Amino acid sequence: MKPGERVAVIDLGSNSFRLVVFMAGERWWKRTDEIYEPVRIGQGLAATGSLAQAPIERALATLDVFSHFCRASGLGEGSVDAVATSAIRDAENAETFLARARERFGLPIRVLSRETEARYGYLAAINSTTLQDGYVFDLGGGSMQLVRVEGRLALDSGSWPLGTVRMSERFLPPNGPAKRKQLDELREHLAGELAGVRWLTGADSGGRRLVGIGGTVRNLAAAAQRATGLPSNGVQGTVIEREVLDELVQRLAALPASERATVPGVKPARADLILAGALVVQAVLKAGGFEGMETTEAGLREGIFFERLLSDRDPPLLENVRQASVLNLAAHLAPALRPARACRRGGGRGRGP
Structure with missing residues (x-):
């Protein structure tokens, strides 16, 4: 660009x-x-x-x-x-x-394509976090993508029709709390879909770090922040821990969809989908043996943008995410700092002996 x-x-x-x-x-x-x-x-x-x-x-x-x-x-x-x-x-x-x-x-x-969608999620996560080895998880309304990362490079990827809209409509009631049988059926379905993913569940699955992207992941991170008493100033880097997620699932399942937005952090626009999303995340954590999921505010849109921004690189990855983030912040702050510097210089010259 x-x-x-x-x-x-x-x-x-x-x-x-x-x-x-x-x-x-x-x-x-x-x-x-x-x-x-x-x-x-x-x-x-x-x-x-x-x-x-x-x-x-x-x-x-x-x-x-x-x-x-x-x-x-x-x-x-x-x-x-x-x-x-x-x-x-x-x-x-x-x-x-x-x-x-x-x-x-x-x-x-x-x-x-499923492969391209997974790739853009990977580019978003790698260019917005310090992930070196581990996994990228992308949850949308229709599908879920997973990418295995080693040395910042994508080694394996997959896409499954396990999105929040699909899972909500297929397994969970549109009104009223979710019954235990319904939750068990959804959990069994998710476990079956993930059971054959050897690079996720096998002993050679590599790093244990998992980075999640997508609106449902961000909303779950906001709810996890509120549940643990953390200040809410964005969810970049927030870790959704397994125990906190388990408690959120219990709380959400006990409420009808129309009341799930009363759970602090849950957005009304996602209230009817948030339970299915939490169960999908829960299933991935269990299948991969993860203790939690780290959140990034970047998404598929950032992945597409980074592909264009870094088109001269293959793959289009920032060399150093921390350094690039600091330089980006400094560039944004520079115009605001210039008047202050000028005032300090001007004030110094205007003083008498």
Whole structure:
């Protein structure tokens, strides 16, 4: 990317649609704008195999908003990267929807393969944490991705249809507390899906560090912070410990979906999905023998951005995440510090003998 260049990354996820604008300069980058809509395009997909009419209309209306924003902001085709993930990828009527969406949006929309989606999650985690050896976990509304990392390089990866929307609709009640039988059936399903992943469950599975990305992971981290009395100033680096997660699962399961937002830290927009998400995280922790999951605020959108920002590198990884983060912060703070320095210098010169 050239200094001062902007790029809009649009993530058409199974649960939510997001538009994020990034800008980059010499040794710095930042988000400048973000639009979030809880479209829930994957609603009903697990039962029918197709995108339903109501979610399609919500999606098209949101794309109208995104299209108007991009035009008003001077972001054309070369500056916009729109991607679709699990729900749209797997739907039987995906091509019909995409034809309407591309016509409405006016720009190309890429449908990510499972492997590419996992790769972008990996790039986001590696470029926003100090992970050297371990695993990256990405949980969305339609699917879950895992990547095994060694020496900061991706060695193995996989994608499973275990997203929060799918698991909620298939196993958990839309109203009322979750019954023990329902929880046990979901846990059994998750364990069965993960049992054959030798690079996760085997004795040679490597490092025990696990980094999680995605909106549900961030929301669980916020709830874990509140549950343990930690100050809430973002969730970057927050570790969701197994014991804390187990207690959250018990508390969430005892409540109907409509009341789960009363649990401190849980967002109303995710209240009906948070229990399924917590159970998926719980299953991964158990399968891999992890004591907890570290959270990063970066997501798939940052992975796409870093691929463009670091296009001259293969793979597109920051050489030193700590150093790059400090330089990025310093670049943002420099304009605010210049007037103070000038005042100090001016004050010194103006004093008499």
